[in-house]
Amino acid sequence: MRSISLLFVFTLSIVYLNAQKKPLTHDVYDQWEALEGSVISQNGLYVGYEVNPQEGDGKAFVQSVDRKLNIEIPRGTAIQFTGSGNYAVVRIKAPFKETREGKIKKLTPAQMPKDSLAIIQLSTGKVEKIANFKAVSVTKDGPYIAYTTEIETPKETLDSAARVKKAVDSLAHLADSLKKLSQELATSQNIGLLRKPAAPATGGAAGAAAGRGGAGNNEAVLLTVFNTVTGKTFTVEKINSFGIDDAGKAIVYRINKNGNQPNALLWYDLKTQKADTILKEFNDVKNLNGFNKEATAFAFLVEQKAAAKGKHKTFEIFEYKAGQPKANIRVAANHKGIADGLIINENRTPVYSKSGKRLSFELVPVPRVKDTTKPDFEVAQLDIWHWQDQVLQTQQLLRTTVRGYQTFHYENAAEVLQIADSVFEMIIEPANNEDAPYGLATDSRKDAVASQWQGFSLGDVYLVDLKTGKKELLFEQRRGPYQLSPYGKFVYWYDRDNKKYFAYEIATKQTVELTKNINDQFVNEEYDNPDLKPAFGIGTWYENDAFIVLNAEFDLWKIDPKGVVAPVNLTDGYGKQNNTELRWIRFERDEYPTDATKEFYFRSFNKKNKLAGVGVKTFGKKGKLTLLYEDAISATNVMKAKNAQQFLVTFGSVKESPNAYLSKDLKNYTKISSLNAQQNDYIWHTTELVKWTMFDGKESEGILYRPENFDSTKQYPVIFYFYEKNSDKLYNYNRPAPSASTINIAYFTSNGYIVFDPNIYYQTGQPGEDAYNSVVSAAEMLAKKPWVNAKKMAIQGQSWGGYQVTYLVTRTNMFAAAGAGAPVANMTSAYGGIRWGSGLVRQFQYEKGQSRIGKDLWSAFDDYYKNSPLFFAPKVETPLLIMHNDKDGAVPWYQGIEMFTALRRLGKPTWLLQYNNEDHNLVQRKNRKDLSIRLSQFFDHFLKDAPAPVWLKDGVPAKDKGYDFGFEVK
Numbered sequence: 001m002r003s004i005s006l007l008f009v010f011t012l013s014i015v016y017l018n019a020q021k022k023p024l025t026h027d028v029y030d031q032w033e034a035l036e037g038s039v040i041s042q043n044g045l046y047v048g049y050e051v052n053p054q055e056g057d058g059k060a061f062v063q064s065v066d067r068k069l070n071i072e073i074p075r076g077t078a079i080q081f082t083g084s085g086n087y088a089v090v091r092i093k094a095p096f097k098e099t100r101e102g103k104i105k106k107l108t109p110a111q112m113p114k115d116s117l118a119i120i121q122l123s124t125g126k127v128e129k130i131a132n133f134k135a136v137s138v139t140k141d142g143p144y145i146a147y148t149t150e151i152e153t154p155k156e157t158l159d160s161a162a163r164v165k166k167a168v169d170s171l172a173h174l175a176d177s178l179k180k181l182s183q184e185l186a187t188s189q190n191i192g193l194l195r196k197p198a199a200p201a202t203g204g205a206a207g208a209a210a211g212r213g214g215a216g217n218n219e220a221v222l223l224t225v226f227n228t229v230t231g232k233t234f235t236v237e238k239i240n241s242f243g244i245d246d247a248g249k250a251i252v253y254r255i256n257k258n259g260n261q262p263n264a265l266l267w268y269d270l271k272t273q274k275a276d277t278i279l280k281e282f283n284d285v286k287n288l289n290g291f292n293k294e295a296t297a298f299a300f301l302v303e304q305k306a307a308a309k310g311k312h313k314t315f316e317i318f319e320y321k322a323g324q325p326k327a328n329i330r331v332a333a334n335h336k337g338i339a340d341g342l343i344i345n346e347n348r349t350p351v352y353s354k355s356g357k358r359l360s361f362e363l364v365p366v367p368r369v370k371d372t373t374k375p376d377f378e379v380a381q382l383d384i385w386h387w388q389d390q391v392l393q394t395q396q397l398l399r400t401t402v403r404g405y406q407t408f409h410y411e412n413a414a415e416v417l418q419i420a421d422s423v424f425e426m427i428i429e430p431a432n433n434e435d436a437p438y439g440l441a442t443d444s445r446k447d448a449v450a451s452q453w454q455g456f457s458l459g460d461v462y463l464v465d466l467k468t469g470k471k472e473l474l475f476e477q478r479r480g481p482y483q484l485s486p487y488g489k490f491v492y493w494y495d496r497d498n499k500k501y502f503a504y505e506i507a508t509k510q511t512v513e514l515t516k517n518i519n520d521q522f523v524n525e526e527y528d529n530p531d532l533k534p535a536f537g538i539g540t541w542y543e544n545d546a547f548i549v550l551n552a553e554f555d556l557w558k559i560d561p562k563g564v565v566a567p568v569n570l571t572d573g574y575g576k577q578n579n580t581e582l583r584w585i586r587f588e589r590d591e592y593p594t595d596a597t598k599e600f601y602f603r604s605f606n607k608k609n610k611l612a613g614v615g616v617k618t619f620g621k622k623g624k625l626t627l628l629y630e631d632a633i634s635a636t637n638v639m640k641a642k643n644a645q646q647f648l649v650t651f652g653s654v655k656e657s658p659n660a661y662l663s664k665d666l667k668n669y670t671k672i673s674s675l676n677a678q679q680n681d682y683i684w685h686t687t688e689l690v691k692w693t694m695f696d697g698k699e700s701e702g703i704l705y706r707p708e709n710f711d712s713t714k715q716y717p718v719i720f721y722f723y724e725k726n727s728d729k730l731y732n733y734n735r736p737a738p739s740a741s742t743i744n745i746a747y748f749t750s751n752g753y754i755v756f757d758p759n760i761y762y763q764t765g766q767p768g769e770d771a772y773n774s775v776v777s778a779a780e781m782l783a784k785k786p787w788v789n790a791k792k793m794a795i796q797g798q799s800w801g802g803y804q805v806t807y808l809v810t811r812t813n814m815f816a817a818a819g820a821g822a823p824v825a826n827m828t829s830a831y832g833g834i835r836w837g838s839g840l841v842r843q844f845q846y847e848k849g850q851s852r853i854g855k856d857l858w859s860a861f862d863d864y865y866k867n868s869p870l871f872f873a874p875k876v877e878t879p880l881l882i883m884h885n886d887k888d889g890a891v892p893w894y895q896g897i898e899m900f901t902a903l904r905r906l907g908k909p910t911w912l913l914q915y916n917n918e919d920h921n922l923v924q925r926k927n928r929k930d931l932s933i934r935l936s937q938f939f940d941h942f943l944k945d946a947p948a949p950v951w952l953k954d955g956v957p958a959k960d961k962g963y964d965f966g967f968e969v970k
Helices: 002-020 026-031 096-104 161-170 172-189 393-398 677-681 745-750 767-783 800-811 843-847 861-866 869-875 893-905 925-944
Strands: 033-040 046-053 059-064 070-074 076-081 087-092 116-121 126-130 133-138 144-150 221-227 233-244 250-255 264-269 274-280 284-286 297-303 316-321 328-331 342-344 358-365 405-410 438-443 458-465 471-479 482-484 490-495 500-505 510-513 538-541 548-551 556-559 580-584 599-606 612-618 625-631 634-640 647-652 659-663 685-693 699-707 716-721 754-758 788-798 817-821 880-883 910-913
Touching: 026 925, 033 076, 033 634, 033 647, 033 659, 046 076, 046 087, 046 659, 059 076, 059 087, 070 076, 070 087, 076 133, 087 133, 087 144, 116 133, 133 233, 144 233, 250 297, 274 316, 316 358, 328 358, 438 482, 538 580, 556 580, 599 625, 599 634, 612 634, 685 745, 685 767, 699 745, 699 767, 716 767, 716 925, 745 754, 745 925, 754 767, 767 788, 767 800, 788 800, 788 925, 800 817, 800 869, 800 880, 817 925, 869 893, 880 893, 880 925, 893 910, 910 925
Parallel strands: 716 754, 716 788, 788 817, 817 880, 880 910
Antiparallel strands: 033 046, 046 059, 059 070, 076 087, 087 116, 116 126, 133 144, 144 221, 221 233, 233 250, 250 264, 264 274, 284 297, 297 316, 316 328, 342 358, 358 405, 438 458, 458 471, 482 490, 490 500, 500 510, 538 548, 548 556, 580 599, 599 612, 612 625, 634 647, 647 659, 685 699, 699 754
């Protein structure tokens, strides 16, 4: 009896709490937070993360894993730990309010509020704040923090010009003497303007941006270098830019020309604390981060003399080697091997190979100088489209920067070796062996035009000798991608025609079928575009290219690329047995396992119940696979400390915003962040996986979203939102946010709607009917529920979803309203349209891609016609709200206009929202907020019988644009 009473009281309390909650409103979006910028120190003792609202000031947190240290930095971002893990740096953004006011007042960049920098001593928790901050660099494997700050002009220098002139004149003789003495001292000591720093400020000053290495071309800043181990600091005044190597062995900085003192570039040895001038009397230097691995050599770009007016800049590559008296030219502008019409690319830093013997850089065509003899208004402006152009004019025009041609200079070589050119624009090099002898290149010229309707190009694949530049043809007219193994020993690829993986060993010229005789599924047979089916990809390679790990549908396979050792199912068949997809977790970019590796970690996702988790496979005699954790979560990020068994994980769920968790074993977790406590004040939602039988007799599934205070005795309006297949997102967190294009599920469920997201399954040639098969069958299924108001159901979607919405309103009148974002209305005109964002013709999208017609317009005209909503506009009875923006880079804007004007001509209720200078999805927050209001007003009117606002009832005249938004009800 007592237990019954307690249960009754508990139930009443839940009902009471739900009754106290309120529905979400559009003015709560800004405060909703997101977890960002998570980072863990290499020693695993400290973590950092940001908590940022959608608009306004966020905060950064730096914590010790034992929770003894917990530092909050208001407006903090871009957290970095030193390699030794004893310090952290955090950029502090200027207050949002002050920045906003500065923009309103149209302040210059120099007048805008500045960012600052926080330096945190982790052992004590002491925080020092640096005002007027410009840029910071933290050595990855060393103890240094280097940063620059603006140099404040002393007040006395701001006096009147007459007073200054008088003072200068009266001390002219003394000034000349001091200037000469200063020059002599700087030259003899070779250390620039080195001085001891003032103590860092400890207040909460604001400042500017973080970055690596310095200021603008002519801006003088103060460089501070702090040794986090010794505690020693030195500064250099009036530098222009700097670079520091990852190990913290050397720093290079440029001092601007000052009076009669020339520009100077100095090398500072951080161990001996000695500075040497390595270059003087130049016009400009760039890219001061070109250290070799050991920081014993340094390559950078130099413009020795200023370019004449109207001429291009000419840079050369200089190299400095530690211990030498100065830097010397390594690659001159006219170096042997540089063809006429090419110059060194000033926008790319020269890069040493791991051995340091090869220097990589780029050559680019000499920029064309504009003819200034004719004024612009007399010069014709046009684009000439030619039917034999390999690349369409729209694509060419989007290439605002010329892709550089990869070029090498080997140590002591007499000439440079250009390995890329206008045909072989990109040479693929091994990811983990920059000294490997071979690269890979593809020539797609023969098939370039066909990519217009194929969506890909067949190419001739070449092996490139990186020491001679010689190219050897491996394969003719093949579909890629072809890739190199990390250590450069194998070329590997997936053959879509035969649904098989292959590896070609460069040394022996032997080809091995990797997946031969393996009883598993490596091909995605559920892929339903009218194209050859793709594979599930690779997991990783082993060190030294010993083995490749391929993804099967569920499991991971370790395969010998030489075909000698028998394949091994690394995950013991667990994935297939449990309908669970297992995927390798790679914690470091250059991390490759060996046979001595004790364990590897993987993500898991159960395709049936949608539970996600992590697991581990241990090797050895008693090695086994263990699923460490599985729950109704969305696992978005798993990080591991480089030198410790400590993990930082981000988990989210339907009811919990993604938060940060610590774990030593990925089995037990400690929550260290807590976002969006205000969510407890609002009505939230629940999710349920629902399955039903579609009209074609096949089973489908979708996500049912209901308010958490759902009452089965009431009837609810329903909005069907869909795209393709979203059921795997069953446990994802839906953050309240202004809409970029689609309904916000959290907002609508909080305001008394049910939302249903059905999976859609496609066959070739009938995308519209496939949407009908899924969506309308789902609607009929839900309409039978006593808690659904079958007369108040609507549909909404964006892009491909917008097309499907537009098609469905021509096929059924069962929906009370429909919202379509950026819909294709007429496939016959959209087929030849341009995706302005990429410059590509849309033909491939219909023949091979998402639109799924599978043939060209002329051989399948009936399919294009039948799947085009425009031609069936007379059948539309559903009020249709279209959003299509005038800078849409994916779906031509005129598609929305075609549908709107057709329905207008037919006297059908329709509206078109066109956001000016906006893309496919809204980018500007002001427009997202506007759309959110209009979507809710639109569906409230048609599904809840709310009064129509002015914009919906009468529209808003163009003369009132920007003044009257029509939100009010009259």
